[in-house]
Amino acid sequence: MPVPSPNPRVRAADVRRLRDLLRIAVAGRGRPGDLLPGEDELMVRHGVPRAAVRAALGLLREEGLLRPGPTAHRIVARPHYPGRAAVTGTGTRLPRWLERTGIAAPDVLADWLGVPVGAPCLRTECVSATAGGGAVLETHYVTTTAAARLLAVPGTGPFDRQLCEAGLRPASAGTRSGPVPADPDSAALLGVAAGTPLLGAERTLTGDDGRVLAVSVLRADPAGSVPAARDGAAAAQPDSSARTASSESASAGVLSGR
Known part of the structure; x- marks a missing residue:
């Protein structure tokens, strides 16, 4: 039986969040x-209405990563990350x-942050300027302990600066990036115009103790320096071995098998 939508109004932020985590x-x-979970399961796991699930899946179909099936979407390709670049404001x-x-962290985010599924975390989103005069959409997820210190900082400046002001200077950062x-x-x-090639990046910030402080999904238009994205599945690798420089691999629990 279909699960009732927890929110009948679709929020663009929910669509972006789900699209990024599924990607x-x-x-x-x-x-x-492999198959992704069905719509009902994604609604429950991520706490979003069915319309948001369908919108997020549609965006991944347009990237050539998924194909709709009779019960769930099947993966047909994986995102291609040809290099690494810094794109923060x-x-x-x-x-x-x-x-x-x-x-509450769903399985993919929990695995990325290194916390239990359902653990509370802070999500922040902003649009910042890049060094080249472009703009970057930054989405950050912060673990509970780090979030408590971050929220005590009164500043409104860039996220990385706020981390430093909160005494949360990362010891290491792992990043993967590619055109999206x-x-x-x-x-x-x-x-920018819809379809414009952006530089997409996923970043993990780790503290001195080896624990993850924050993870980020970044989408930047760094003033025309992004390589042209290819259409459809050609923009992805059917069996890419690309990985992040740190523990950004997604939870196997998001997949429901063949």
């Missing part, structure tokens, strides 16, 4: 031929903060 799951553990202009809210097409909502936030 990470496919990149980390998904293999061509430079601090030359104050970021425009879009959201700062607490969420701008979905209509992200394009509007960044001031």
Whole structure:
């Protein structure tokens, strides 16, 4: 029986969040031929309405990563990460903060953060300036302990600066990056046309004790320096072995088998 939507109004932030987490799951553990969970299960795991699930899956279909099936979406390709680059805001202009809210970590995010499934974490989202005069949409997830210190910082500056002001300077950062097409909502936030090739990056910040402080999903238009994204599945690798420099692999629990 279908699960009732917990929120009848679709929020663009929910669609972006689910799209990003499912993309990470496919990149980390998904293999061509594997199935994602069905719509009902994704609604429960991520606490979003069915319309948000369908919108997020649709964005991944447009990237050539998924194909709809009779019961669930099948993975047909994996995201391609040909290199690494830094795309966070430079601090030359104050970021425009879009959201700062607490969420319960679903399996993919819990695995990435190194916390139990359902553990509370802080989600922040902002649009910042890049060094080249472009813009970057930054989504950050912060573990509970680090979030308590971060929220005590009164500043409104860039996320990385706030971490340092909170005494949370990372000991290491692992990043993977590659070209991704701008979905209509992200394009509007960044001031570019839908379909514009963006530089997508996923980053893990780790403290001195080896524990993850925060993980980030970044979508940047760094003033035209992004390589042209290819259409459809050609923009992905059918069996890419790309991995992050640290523990950004997604939880195997997001996949429901063949």
